[in-house]
Amino acid sequence: MAIRKLEHTGVMVNNLEESIDFYTRILGMELNGILEHNQPGMRLAFLAFSGQTAELELIEGYPSAVASEGQVHHLAFTVDDIEAEAERLRALGVTFTDPEITTLRNQARYIFFTGPNGEQLELFQPTTQA
Structure with a gap:
């Protein structure tokens, strides 16, 4: 490939x-x-x-009107301890989209926050650490 x-x-x-x-x-x-x-x-x-x-x-x-190139919905960052990392970011003034961590059916967990340009970012704790 x-x-x-x-x-x-x-x-x-x-x-x-x-x-x-x-x-x-x-x-x-x-x-x-x-x-x-x-x-x-x-x-x-x-x-x-x-x-x-x-x-x-x-x-x-970058030119602002470039619809044909699409958009990035969000970036996800793998973490080992989502609670600890969310608290660290809160202490640094980061704004979370929803203050609660979501747990998926497979027990993976995530929470969204915003970057300095309003970009959507995600902390993601997988079920098994890679």
């Missing part, structure tokens, strides 16, 4: 520095680099968790 891995997920943001701060300081990702795009006024930042290869691409200055 030619497709080998998930490379990155792109998320449009209003303020690159504010978003980098959120994803590094609050969520614990590492900044791998910032790139000035060929299109004037457009900048990209690439972030990942330590030891991981899939990256989050933050895109500032």
Whole structure:
């Protein structure tokens, strides 16, 4: 098969520095680099968790009306202890969409919160840790 891995997920943001701060300081990702795009006024930042290869691409200055390219509904982050991580984020001022953690039928658990640009983010605790 030619497709080998998930490379990155792109998320449009209003303020690159504010978003980098959120994803590094609050969520614990590492900044791998910032790139000035060929299109004037457009900048990209690439972030990942330590030891991981899939990256989050933050895109500032992207044309706003590009419906044919679709949208990202949410990004999910795997956690070992969802209660502890939710409390840590609350202490840092993160706003949760619903204050309650949802438990699925298979006992996996999740809770949604918002990023600095209103993007929908999810803490996800799988049934079995990978």
